[in-house]
Amino acid sequence: MSPRPGFVLEVDRSTPPTLFWHGERFALEKLPEGSRVIYAPEPLEALADPVAAIRHALRHPLGDRDPLPALLSPGMRLTICFDDISLPLPPMQAPDVRQLVIEQVLEMAAAAGVDDVVLVAALALHRRMTEPELRHALGDRVYDAFAPHGLLTQHDAEDPDNLVHLGQTDHGEDVEINQRAAESDLLVYVNINLVAMDGGHKSVATGLASYKSLRHHHNPKTMRHSRSFMDAPSSELHSANWRMGRFIADAGVKVFQIETTLNTDTFPSQFAFLQKREWEWNLRDRATFTATAGALDRTPPRLARQIFHSIKSPHALTSVQAGEVEAVHAVTTANVWEQQGVEVQGQTDILTMGLPYICPYNVNSIMNPILVACLGLGYFFNLYRGKPLVREGGVVILHHPTSWEFHPGHHPSYIDFFEQVLSQTTDPVEMSKAYEESFATDPWYIHLYRTGHAYHGVHPFYMWYWCAHALAHLGRVVVVGGDPKAVRRMGFSPASSMDDALEIAKDVVGPSPTLTHLHTPPILMADVK
Amino acid sequence: MKALVFERNVPRFAASRVASLLGSGKGVGVGPLRLVETDAPDLPGPDWYRVTPVLSGICGSDLATLDGRSSRYFEELVSFPFVPGHEVVGTVDDGATAADGTALAAGSRVVLEPVLGCAARRIDPPCPACAVGRTGDCELVAFGHLRPGLQIGFCADTGGGWSAAGLVAHRSQLHPVADDLSDVDAVTIEPVACAVHAALAAGIRDGDTVAVLGAGTVGLTVVAAITHLATTGRLAVPAAVLVGGRYPGQRQLAEALGATEALPSDHLARAVRRRSRSLAVGGPTTGGQRLTGGADVVVDCVGSAGSIAQALDMVRPRGRIALVGMPGKVAVDLTSLWHREVSLTGTYAYGVEHVRGDPAAAGSGGSDGGEPVRTFDLAAEVVAAKGTGRLVSARYPLERFEEAVAHAGAAGRRGAVKVAFELPTPRSRKRGNP
Numbered sequence: 001m002s003p004r005p006g007f008v009l010e011v012d013r014s015t016p017p018t019l020f021w022h023g024e025r026f027a028l029e030k031l032p033e034g035s036r037v038i039y040a041p042e043p044l045e046a047l048a049d050p051v052a053a054i055r056h057a058l059r060h061p062l063g064d065r066d067p068l069p070a071l072l073s074p075g076m077r078l079t080i081c082f083d084d085i086s087l088p089l090p091p092m093q094a095p096d097v098r099q100l101v102i103e104q105v106l107e108m109a110a111a112a113g114v115d116d117v118v119l120v121a122a123l124a125l126h127r128r129m130t131e132p133e134l135r136h137a138l139g140d141r142v143y144d145a146f147a148p149h150g151l152l153t154q155h156d157a158e159d160p161d162n163l164v165h166l167g168q169t170d171h172g173e174d175v176e177i178n179q180r181a182a183e184s185d186l187l188v189y190v191n192i193n194l195v196a197m198d199g200g201h202k203s204v205a206t207g208l209a210s211y212k213s214l215r216h217h218h219n220p221k222t223m224r225h226s227r228s229f230m231d232a233p234s235s236e237l238h239s240a241n242w243r244m245g246r247f248i249a250d251a252g253v254k255v256f257q258i259e260t261t262l263n264t265d266t267f268p269s270q271f272a273f274l275q276k277r278e279w280e281w282n283l284r285d286r287a288t289f290t291a292t293a294g295a296l297d298r299t300p301p302r303l304a305r306q307i308f309h310s311i312k313s314p315h316a317l318t319s320v321q322a323g324e325v326e327a328v329h330a331v332t333t334a335n336v337w338e339q340q341g342v343e344v345q346g347q348t349d350i351l352t353m354g355l356p357y358i359c360p361y362n363v364n365s366i367m368n369p370i371l372v373a374c375l376g377l378g379y380f381f382n383l384y385r386g387k388p389l390v391r392e393g394g395v396v397i398l399h400h401p402t403s404w405e406f407h408p409g410h411h412p413s414y415i416d417f418f419e420q421v422l423s424q425t426t427d428p429v430e431m432s433k434a435y436e437e438s439f440a441t442d443p444w445y446i447h448l449y450r451t452g453h454a455y456h457g458v459h460p461f462y463m464w465y466w467c468a469h470a471l472a473h474l475g476r477v478v479v480v481g482g483d484p485k486a487v488r489r490m491g492f493s494p495a496s497s498m499d500d501a502l503e504i505a506k507d508v509v510g511p512s513p514t515l516t517h518l519h520t521p522p523i524l525m526a527d528v529k
Numbered sequence: 530m531k532a533l534v535f536e537r538n539v540p541r542f543a544a545s546r547v548a549s550l551l552g553s554g555k556g557v558g559v560g561p562l563r564l565v566e567t568d569a570p571d572l573p574g575p576d577w578y579r580v581t582p583v584l585s586g587i588c589g590s591d592l593a594t595l596d597g598r599s600s601r602y603f604e605e606l607v608s609f610p611f612v613p614g615h616e617v618v619g620t621v622d623d624g625a626t627a628a629d630g631t632a633l634a635a636g637s638r639v640v641l642e643p644v645l646g647c648a649a650r651r652i653d654p655p656c657p658a659c660a661v662g663r664t665g666d667c668e669l670v671a672f673g674h675l676r677p678g679l680q681i682g683f684c685a686d687t688g689g690g691w692s693a694a695g696l697v698a699h700r701s702q703l704h705p706v707a708d709d710l711s712d713v714d715a716v717t718i719e720p721v722a723c724a725v726h727a728a729l730a731a732g733i734r735d736g737d738t739v740a741v742l743g744a745g746t747v748g749l750t751v752v753a754a755i756t757h758l759a760t761t762g763r764l765a766v767p768a769a770v771l772v773g774g775r776y777p778g779q780r781q782l783a784e785a786l787g788a789t790e791a792l793p794s795d796h797l798a799r800a801v802r803r804r805s806r807s808l809a810v811g812g813p814t815t816g817g818q819r820l821t822g823g824a825d826v827v828v829d830c831v832g833s834a835g836s837i838a839q840a841l842d843m844v845r846p847r848g849r850i851a852l853v854g855m856p857g858k859v860a861v862d863l864t865s866l867w868h869r870e871v872s873l874t875g876t877y878a879y880g881v882e883h884v885r886g887d888p889a890a891a892g893s894g895g896s897d898g899g900e901p902v903r904t905f906d907l908a909a910e911v912v913a914a915k916g917t918g919r920l921v922s923a924r925y926p927l928e929r930f931e932e933a934v935a936h937a938g939a940a941g942r943r944g945a946v947k948v949a950f951e952l953p954t955p956r957s958r959k960r961g962n963p
Contacts, residue, residue: 443807444806
């Protein structure tokens with residue numbers, strides 16, 4: 001039986017309560033009659049033989065590229081770059097798709113006699129991955145073959161000795177990327193395309209870039225004009241990356257892009273209820289939910305966090321395509337939409353979201369308040385094509401504990417951003433002018449980014465900029481069950497319950513609002529007509 | 530008349546020390562402080578006058594004494610029994626002459642400069658410090674015709690502010706209060722004078738980053754003093770005054786009094802690091818609080834082992850730490866003071882300051898050069914400009930001294946700053962005070 005497409009449920013009297021994520025916990029909320037709940041499509045069928053599919057893609061490239069074996073020759077410099085810890089979410093069960101792809105690339109390289117091979121984790125301004133994280137992404141065999149010899153590196157956006165400034169685009173954008181990658185005879189990029197925003201020219205133009213380059217598109221203006229990030233033709237972020245990507249190609253950097261898509265099989269079988277529609281929960285699902293929710297309520301937050309971060313997703317490979325960047329990405333994007341797309345008729349006054357424990361920037365870490373905002377307003381709000389799910393001046397209700405808590409090793413500049421910037425302004429434009437540069441060039445943050453496992457000093461600004469479109473669009477943001485102080489610091493309204501949140505929302509949108517709930521994860525993309 | 534008297538009583542002293550382990554001010558009920566009937570002290574000699582207190586503040590040093598936490602250093606510098614209270618606004622009972630020669634009619638309001646220097650002790654010639662007006666540095670506070678006592682409020686011969694019976698003060702200690710200054714403003718002149726002296730002694734230079742540890746009365750008045758003196762050209766202009774305060778109300782007051790930024794105490798080092806663009810030693814998981822660079826000047830308004838250590842961690846090499854909070858016996862690792870050539874200076878009381886009146890020459894600040902001006906005159910100016918009377922959060926009658934001291938001991942937590950005793954004079958009830 002083929003998987004069912006996404007679905008928009010209209011809540012009536014018989015509809016059971018709706019599951020909301022609440023960080024490391026869950027809540028069941030009885031939504032008002034007439035509300036809509038958007039469910040993700042069921043997982044597409046996995047490729048039966050992922051390795052064969054990968055080998056086929058490498059030998060049958062898309063666009064103006066020769067098959068990979070034809071691009072490999074003795075004496076050449078080959079650099080294989082790969083997406084970092086931020087993808088996929090949650091991290092997938094071993095073997096990770098990056099391992100599967102890179103093993104095949106290395107096999108072909110070995111067969112061609114290529115012996116100058118370097119692996120680069122495309123971090124951009126993200127934190128460096130730990131050895132266990134690298135081993136998980138690449139597998140022990142690849143890790144042990146490269147890491148001890150210094151041939152497994154992580155992109156350092158602050159290493160002047162390993163960056164090369166290729167020039168400026170016709171829009172005056174600096175293009176500065178990893179020197180080893182730029183000066184190799186072939187740059188193979190291994191991508192995991194979890195959402196439509198990933199991949200394409202963004203892989204190299206962002207993943208291997210420096211702050212000098214990234215600031216041209218990671219800024220409030222670009223973010224406000226990306227409507228949405230997930231819809232390439234309407235995304236200024238996408239346009240800037242495409243200009244840079246084409247500039248990189250014109251500068252002579254030969255990129256062989258390998259993109260993969262995963263299905264929405266997001267949680268292991270013991271959490272099957274998370275992927276089902278509530279009215280289809282069977283006795284076992286109800287029992288599992290009750291037991292799980294009850295246990296989590298009694299579990300200290302730190303332990304609950306450890307438990308959730310140990311989850312490995314059963315994501316399965318649904319497609320792999322390789323070759324020239326734009327040709328590859330066109331197919332990839334279509335495949336992502338096939339898996340995630342849900343048609344939705346019209347906008348809503350109130351959009352509700354239950355935010356989970358994880359986002360791209362807190363894998364094995366703490367979901368601090370800025371990341372809560374980014375996940376809700378940066379990512380989930382932008383999971384649309386056409387029009388935002390919520391109307392202009394509408395309200396978004398987030399469901400998350402939003403604890404005033406930060407990982408000091410991973411997010412040091414976030415702490416200062418929260419204390420010293422958000423206490424002064426929540427306006428992305430104002431903060432970018434007044435504070436961004438001092439954070440971006442702060443020597444301590446740079447030191448921690450380069451030598452520890454810290455996100456770059458400017459990263460919290462980028463997280464806030466991700467919210468810029470939503471902040472400009474919405475009349476109010478309400479957080480259910482969040483730490484009131486942390487919520488207020490961000491300019492949002494705290495609410496102790498969904499009922500309270502709806503009352504607050506009605507002050508903004510009127511007494512008889514329409515309400516839509518985004519039932520994610522699993523990830524879905526709303527095609528709003 | 531009622532007065533609170535502190536007696537030498539070792540068992541009660543020990544009891545208060547134990548009880549204060551539960552919190553500052555908790556031991557007052559079992560300690561050596563007692564409410565008694567007493568008469569006004571005798572006038573010790575010519576140029577002494579009777580003063581009837583109107584308001585008298587409870588200072589951190591008073592709390593330390595009541596808690597049994599004061600250093601034994603003071604044992605030879607006080608005399609028992611004494612009536613505490615050295616932050617005093619009151620009225621002269623009879624006609625008097627003020628320190629500046631002003632003739633004061635009976636009933637005139639005065640604030641006390643409580644230090645009992647050589648003039649008050651009838652020591653002539655005076656010690657070198659008193660000879661140049663630095664009465665806070667008087668070398669002879671245990672000598673002369675008075676019994677030992679650093680200040681009124683610690684001397685058996687003078688009485689103190691926590692008394693309805695009144696006290697006696699030497700003309701050198703009397704400062705008239707301007708008519709437009711309320712009693713609650715006036716009672717802050719003495720602590721503000723300490724702050725003015727500290728601000729000038731801290732060696733602040735133009736463009737400095739100044740970190741202030743603590744936002745109780747001392748920290749807040751230091752902020753008021755620095756910002757007022759800087760904006761009026763009597764002190765160099767720092768680039769930023771960052772304040773670490775434990776309680777939100779304190780932080781709001783710090784910013785209202787002119788701080789560039791007031792943060793929770795444990796966030797101050799982060800803010801200093803950001804502003805000084807330092808690196809840090811110790812790694813991010815420890816908060817990275819041992820800065821490689823840091824603040825040019827740290828003003829420690831707490832005076833604990835922890836605050837001194839914190840100051841050392843956030844001051845730059847060759848930077849300066851001004852210790853304003855009264856420390857007592859503390860254990861601190863001074864390795865970084867040695868290694869980074871940090872100057873640690875104590876600042877106590879007041880006297881005469883040498884400040885530049887010309888704003889263009891304000892860069893040097895401190896006490897070098899310039900015309901001499903009494904610290905109390907500068908303090909009165911700061912009080913009027915900044916409205917430091919707002920720091921007086923509660924007033925109690927003497928009879929409720931246990932509540933008053935407990936309130937003062939928990940001031941920050943209870944949203945208060947300065948707690949004062951209100952003495953039962955008809956005039957104090959008439960004035961429009963908060």
